[in-house]
Amino acid sequence: MTAEVLSADDSAFANLFPLKPFRIRHGFVDDPRLTLPAILDLVKHLPRDRIEYNSGKAAVSQDPSSTPLVDLSPEDVVQKIETAGAWMVLKRVEAHPAYRALLEEALMSVARAQGHRSLAEAGFTDIQGFLFVSSPGSTTPFHLDSEDNFFIQVHGEKFFNVYDNEDRSIASEDQIEHAITKHRNLKFEESFEARGMHNRLLPGEGVFVPYIWPHWVRTSDTYSISVAITWKTAEVKRRNDLYVANSMLRDRGFPQKAPGTSPGWDAVKLGAFRVMAGIAAPLRKSESLRKVIRSLVLGKDANYYYQDKKKTGM
Incomplete structure (x- = not known):
């Protein structure tokens, strides 16, 4: 695959997509829409139910009922992200035209490289974006998501760990239902480690995360900006x-x-x-x-x- 916006080795798309995770590359590192000033402006205009944040000192196997929070406003979290000790996600950023354009630009580069003439033809429907801002040393607990996801790292270093759940021994159908409808967190067991794909992501790098594949994430020693570019097929x-x-x-x-x-x-x-x-x-x-x-x-x-x-x- 040769597209510059969002790309991976041709063999990854031929042999793994969309059922297995693989590493990707992207060209959004210097994008002005993904800087702290732009993100602060976005926070000020998002409805409150599109903003979720808590302490970055969560456990990998975090009980949602006792997730540690931070006593800061959403704006404070962004302005003080280097020292806030916080994790934040801005949800459904595609509602804002500038971010909708970013998501579609990325997915269209993949669609064209696969020989498709449109996003719909490539199966990229219900496109949504989730923008993450995290303090140094922050953990996103073990969880699964209800969509396919090109996850891209824009600033800072992040460790992204994805686990094979094809046989449902990591998360059963009941646990998947609960994660999709109640709370996304799952219980993590050390025995899962052998079935993990462990990724160190630097700016310009990323990973494709298939639908309902469990994962957990940790930032390194600087603040992190990342984007989940997601979609849902009809199935x-x-x-x-x-x-x-x-x-x-x-x-x-x-x-x-x-x-x-x-x-x-x-x-x-x-x-x-x-x-x-x-x-x-x-x-x-x-x-x-x-x-x-x-x-x-x-x-x-x-x-x-x-x-x-x-x-x-x-």
Whole structure:
């Protein structure tokens, strides 16, 4: 692959994409959109539910109910990132045109290199961006995400560890459902180490993280800026919707089988869930209504990132 914006060896895309992780390269190191002043401006304009942050002194196997927080405002975290001892993610940055353009530029370089004429033709739909700003020595606990991800390192050094879960022995279907619908964190066991892909990422480097592959991350001795360039294929969106539908039914006392176990029942649940999601979609333009919808669909703890008081427990 020869694209300059986001690239990898041709063999990686031919033999690994999109089912296995591999290292990538990118050209966003000096991009003015990914500097601390630009990020501070972005923080000031993001809705509060698009900003999550806590202490960087979390454990790899962190219990979400005792995640240590920092007693700082989002703006303070960015301005004091070298000494704040904090980890922050800015979610859904594609809502801002400049960052939408960055994400599409990166993915279009991959699409063209693969012989596609458009993002949709390449399967890059539901494109979202997550921008990470972390203090030195900060840990992102072991977790999984509900999308495919080109993760790029822009500033600082980061250690990014991805683990093979194809046989579901690291995270079971029940744990995957919980991570997607309740909280992303998973319990880490030392026995997982042998199945890890361990990456030291410098600016200009990155890694492709496949859908629901568990990983944890740690920064080095300087602050870090990173971006997750994510998308969902039609099949990923379908599976995620089924996890949410199953979680809703399970919370109401109706046990469910994993997606794919009962195709007919899956189709019924999926149809009903998507009708409800379509009705709710206009309401999600309001932050306060998004908060209510998350609570109704995902449970009482769905808005955990609104916590603002410092916790000292681990």
